[in-house]
Amino acid sequence: xxxxxxxxxxxxxxxxxxxxxxxxxxxxxxxxxxxxxxxxxxxxxxxxxxxxxxxxxxxxxxxxxxxxxxxxxxxxxxxxxxxxxxxxxxxxxxxxxxxxxxxxxxxxxxxxxxxxxxxxxxxxxxxxxxxxxxxxxxxxxxxxxxxxxxxxxxxxxxxxxxxxxxxxxxxxxxxxxxxxxxxxxxxxxxxxxxxxxxxxxxxxxxxxxxxxxxxxxxxxxxxxxxxxxxxxxxxxxxxxxxxxxxxxxxxxxxxxxxxxxxx
Numbered sequence: 001x002x003x004x005x006x007x008x009x010x011x012x013x014x015x016x017x018x019x020x021x022x023x024x025x026x027x028x029x030x031x032x033x034x035x036x037x038x039x040x041x042x043x044x045x046x047x048x049x050x051x052x053x054x055x056x057x058x059x060x061x062x063x064x065x066x067x068x069x070x071x072x073x074x075x076x077x078x079x080x081x082x083x084x085x086x087x088x089x090x091x092x093x094x095x096x097x098x099x100x101x102x103x104x105x106x107x108x109x110x111x112x113x114x115x116x117x118x119x120x121x122x123x124x125x126x127x128x129x130x131x132x133x134x135x136x137x138x139x140x141x142x143x144x145x146x147x148x149x150x151x152x153x154x155x156x157x158x159x160x161x162x163x164x165x166x167x168x169x170x171x172x173x174x175x176x177x178x179x180x181x182x183x184x185x186x187x188x189x190x191x192x193x194x195x196x197x198x199x200x201x202x203x204x205x206x207x208x209x210x211x212x213x214x215x216x217x218x219x220x221x222x223x224x225x226x227x228x229x230x231x232x233x234x235x236x237x238x239x240x241x242x243x244x245x246x247x248x249x250x251x252x253x254x255x256x257x258x259x260x261x262x263x
Contacts, residue, residue: 022046023072028082028127029089032119038089039063039120042071043080043131052137052260053080053127055120055153055160057146059228060099062087066230074141074249080133084120086113086149103145110173114156117149121158137161137260139183141252142168143227147187154183154212162186162259164252167224170196170203178210185214186255188248190222194237217251219244 026041040063043051056074058067063085071081086106093099106113121140128135139162142150147168154163155172157180164186172178185207189196200216207214225231225238227245 023075025068025072028123030119030123032116035088037085037087037116037119039085039123040068040071040083041080041127041131042068042075042083044075044077045132047077048132050132050134051077051079052139052256053082053124053131053133053135054138054256055084055117055124055140055150056081057084057086057117057120057140057142057149059144059146059225060103061093062091062099062102064092078253080127080131082120082124082127084117084146084149086116086120086145099145107148110152113149114152117153118156118158121153121160139163139256139259142166144168144225151185151187154181154185156180157182162256164188164255166227166248166252167193167196167222170199172206175202175206175209178206178212181210181212183212184255184259185212186217186251187215188217188219188251190224190226190241190244191218191220192222193224195224215255217248219248 022045024043024045028039028041030037056071063083067083071083075081087102091102093102124138127133139160140150140153141164143166147165150163151165151168155177160183162184166188167190204216222241222244223237223239226241227248229240231238231240233239
C-alpha cells in the first residue's frame with residue numbers, strides 16, 4: 001500500500017487540528033554511551049508562535065517515513081514533535097524479527113530504556129533555542145513500544161507535564177518508581193488487547209500506590225495497534241481502528257491542554 005494512501009486517514013481523524021501548512025522534518029543528532037542517535041524534529045515553520053513540545057516514541061519499527069508522517073499529522077500548527085531514535089542511527093528495523101531484536105535490550109534493561117528516552121526529552125528541552133517550542137509546555141507521547149518508553153520516562157521523575165501512552169506495554173521493573181512520577185499520566189489501551197490485559201491490574205496498583213494524576217482508558221472493541229494505520233489485518237491482536245484512533249487523539253489533545261494549564 002502506498003504511503004500517501006496510508007497517511008490520508010490521519011488527516012481526517014485529527015479533527016480540530018488546523019490544516020497542515022509548511023511542515024518541516026529536521027534531523028537532530030546526539031551521542032549517548034558512545035552511540036550516535038539520529039532523531040527527527042517535526043513542526044510547521046510557517047509561524048514562529050511558541051507551542052508545546054512533545055517527544056514522540058514510535059512503535060518498535062522506530063523512525064521511518066510512516067512515523068514521520070504520523071508526527072506531522074499530530075503536530076499540525078499545535079505542537080513541535082521530536083521523534084526519538086531509541087536504537088541508534090544504524091538500527092532501522094525492517095521486519096518484525098529486526099524490531100524484536102532492537103527492542104529486546106531495552107525491555108531487558110529498563111535503566112537503559114529510561115536513559116535513552118530521558119536523553120530524548122533533554123534534547124527536546126534544548127531544542128527550544130532552535131524551534132518554536134514553549135519550554136514551559138513539554139510532554140511525551142508513545143505508541144506500542146513507545147508507550148512503554150514514555151511510561152518509563154514518567155517513572156524516571158521527568159519534568160514532562162504529561163505522558164500519554166497509546167496501546168503501550170504496562171510492565172515495569174520497579175513499581176516503586178511510580179512514586180517519582182511528576183507528569184500527568186494518560187494510558188489508552190484496547191479493551192481486548194490480549195498482549196496487555198494480564199498486566200492491567202498490576203499497573204493500576206502501581207498508579208494507586210503513587211500520588212500521580214492518572215487515567216487508564218480501555219477502548220471498547222479495540223485490540224493492539226489501533227492508531228497504526230499500516231496494521232491493516234482484519235484479524236489478530238494488531239489492528240488499526242479509525243473510530244477508536246479518532247477518539248484516542250481527541251483524549252490526547254484534551255489531556256495535554258489540561259496538563260499545560262495545571263499549576
